[in-house]
Amino acid sequence: MPNERTVQKLALQGGMKAVTKIEGKGQPKIGREEFMAVAARFGLPQETLDRINSVIRDEDFGAGPFMANYYSGLKETANDAFAKVGRKIFGVKYALPISSGTAALHAAFVAAGVGPGKEVICSAIGFYATAAAVVMAKGIPVFCDVDESLHMDPTKIEALINKRTVCICPTHVMGSVAKMDAIMKVARKHKLTVVEDCAQSCGGKVKGKYVGTWGDLGIFSISAYKIVGGGEGGMVVTNDQRMYEAAINLAEGGGLWRPSRFAEERYPGELFVGTNYRMSELEAAMDAVQLKKMPALVKRFHNVKMRILKQLKTYREIRPQTLNDPDGEIGYTLRFFPESFELGEKIVAALNAEGVGCGMRGPKAPPDWHIYHDMFPLVLRQGGPLDDCPFGCPRYLKAGGKVEYKRGQCPVADDLFDRNISVGLNQWFNAADCKHVAQAITKVLDAYCTPDPKGKPWL
Numbered sequence: 001m002p003n004e005r006t007v008q009k010l011a012l013q014g015g016m017k018a019v020t021k022i023e024g025k026g027q028p029k030i031g032r033e034e035f036m037a038v039a040a041r042f043g044l045p046q047e048t049l050d051r052i053n054s055v056i057r058d059e060d061f062g063a064g065p066f067m068a069n070y071y072s073g074l075k076e077t078a079n080d081a082f083a084k085v086g087r088k089i090f091g092v093k094y095a096l097p098i099s100s101g102t103a104a105l106h107a108a109f110v111a112a113g114v115g116p117g118k119e120v121i122c123s124a125i126g127f128y129a130t131a132a133a134v135v136m137a138k139g140i141p142v143f144c145d146v147d148e149s150l151h152m153d154p155t156k157i158e159a160l161i162n163k164r165t166v167c168i169c170p171t172h173v174m175g176s177v178a179k180m181d182a183i184m185k186v187a188r189k190h191k192l193t194v195v196e197d198c199a200q201s202c203g204g205k206v207k208g209k210y211v212g213t214w215g216d217l218g219i220f221s222i223s224a225y226k227i228v229g230g231g232e233g234g235m236v237v238t239n240d241q242r243m244y245e246a247a248i249n250l251a252e253g254g255g256l257w258r259p260s261r262f263a264e265e266r267y268p269g270e271l272f273v274g275t276n277y278r279m280s281e282l283e284a285a286m287d288a289v290q291l292k293k294m295p296a297l298v299k300r301f302h303n304v305k306m307r308i309l310k311q312l313k314t315y316r317e318i319r320p321q322t323l324n325d326p327d328g329e330i331g332y333t334l335r336f337f338p339e340s341f342e343l344g345e346k347i348v349a350a351l352n353a354e355g356v357g358c359g360m361r362g363p364k365a366p367p368d369w370h371i372y373h374d375m376f377p378l379v380l381r382q383g384g385p386l387d388d389c390p391f392g393c394p395r396y397l398k399a400g401g402k403v404e405y406k407r408g409q410c411p412v413a414d415d416l417f418d419r420n421i422s423v424g425l426n427q428w429f430n431a432a433d434c435k436h437v438a439q440a441i442t443k444v445l446d447a448y449c450t451p452d453p454k455g456k457p458w459l
């Protein structure tokens with residue numbers, strides 16, 4: 001019959017399979033070229049790159065793991081390994097690798113119960129990201145003045161506490177540490193959570209205990225610009241399971257981390273919308289190695305600073321930065337306060353001429369994100385584009401909230417931030433280098449100041 005069609009038996013019915021094999025050979029998603037691009041990024045000499053290339057030229061990487069933690073199919077991802085190092089070093093139950101210190105702060109504030117109508121007490125000297133993350137969590141930052149340690153002054157916290165306050169966030173500044181024992185006392189008395197911002201002092205300790213483990217949550221920036229880290233990364237640490245789960249819920253899309261993504265809430269507040277702050281596997285692999293190196297690196301910095309401080313004399317016109325815990329000091333900068341800007345300018349010029357790199361902001365410095373009154377655009381009280389939330393939020397206004405950010409609110413910070421001389425130290429200084437730096441400081445201070453054996457000691 002002319003119109004008869006031949007219908008083949010379906011594979012379902014026991015017929016021949018139409019596709020028995022795919023012949024086109026695929027390439028791995030992450031292959032040799034990508035591997036070489038990473039090696040080249042780290043500035044390896046061409047000769048080394050050629051050698052690596054010749055070794056791996058014919059290798060088939062297979063489908064290989066992606067550079068992502070999510071659904072990697074691996075038993076232990078680089079993120080798992082990084083978290084393990086974090087838990088071990090800091091002696092905490094939970095460590096969450098995350099894409100940056102800012103992301104870590106956002107997750108930590110959400111976990112700490114920051115939200116509309118709530119206030120967080122932050123350090124007047126620190127970094128913009130801390131206060132910005134409070135706003136991202138829909139809370140309001142309020143700044144606490146510092147003392148001569150350049151850290152949050154524990155005696156000034158209580159005056160800032162009101163019914164809207166939920167959290168205190170001390171920042172450990174530039175390799176030094178805040179007075180955590182005193183801060184915790186105030187926080188516990190008023191039942192406030194504590195988030196420690198350790199971005200600038202990863203590895204610092206107070207009374208032998210790592211900063212980041214005193215508070216309810218600790219955050220770290222593990223980035224190229226900090227003493228530990230190679231690219232952009234961060235970590236949140238805590239011993240509290242619920243807080244950990246809230247932090248990971250924010251960081252992992254709101255539920256991806258749970259055994260069953262679409263299961264019912266297992267407890268009130270478990271689920272809420274989240275974002276993607278996951279750390280890339282490449283970064284995690286590098287940061288796990290970096291973090292392991294941290295204790296040795298901190299010890300080298302610490303020894304350099306102590307060696308230099310021990311050789312310095314005291315002077316009437318100079319007040320050294322107070323070290324809240326000299327034993328827990330990392331020490332990548334050495335700071336002191338000259339009695340006037342004029343004296344400071346002379347000292348800075350003379351020290352630089354002696355070969356000791358240092359600086360002082362002085363009275364006419366441009367704005368700086370590390371002091372509260374310059375934290376632009378926070379000071380505009382702008383939560384989003386054309387959006388005055390959380391500053392104009394009815395929940396905040398109804399609770400009597402009103403905040404402004406202006407120079408003059410934290411007078412000690414205003415003064416000391418501009419008037420401190422900062423000498424950069426290097427972990428690789430040997431004993432002779434330390435001696436020469438100490439001699440240079442003494443030479444310059446002898447020339448411009450009055451020795452005073454009863455002056456404020458350096459240590």
Ligand SMILES: Cc1ncc(COP(=O)(O)O)c(C=O)c1O
Nearest residue numbers: 100101102126127129199221223
């Ligand atoms: C005190 C402080 N907190 C948070 C951050 C933010 O970290 P990241 O740059 O990793 O987002 C920084 C970065 O400089 C910082 O100094």
